Amino acid sequence: MPSGSRPPIWGAKADADLDEIWDYLTREASPSIAEKQIRDVYRVVANLADWPRIGRERNDLRIGLRSVTSPPYIIFYRLRDSRAEIVRVLHGRRDIGRILANEPET
Secondary structure, eight states: OOSSOOOOEEOHHHHHHHHHHHHHHHHHTOHHHHHHHHHHHHHHHHHHHHOTTOSEEOTTTSTTEEEEEETTEEEEEEEETTEEEEEEEEETTSOHHHHHHTSOOO
16 A cells, blocks of 8 residues: 555535435435445545546546546546545436536636
8 A cells, every 4th residue: 555645535515426325325225225335435435545646537527637436426536735635426327527517616
């Protein structure tokens, strides 16, 4: 494991996305499936502490944006002082370009 790992920062919209994922999966599937999916997302994000540049560059959506996957979700993040800041967690079938285009950059 690389030294000097820096835990990712969770943005407010990414937190809200996780809440929506949890609510949806609990309602449509089961609490155990919701828990597994959220745990999988956290596991993928944890890797960004040590390898923040591992994700794919997504300049096609927004300059400086990167992504990693926890199927069927895409975790979008950006680097802030070499630290991953989680911006959104969106289902891969959503209109991601439209969603991100309608949000102000922070």
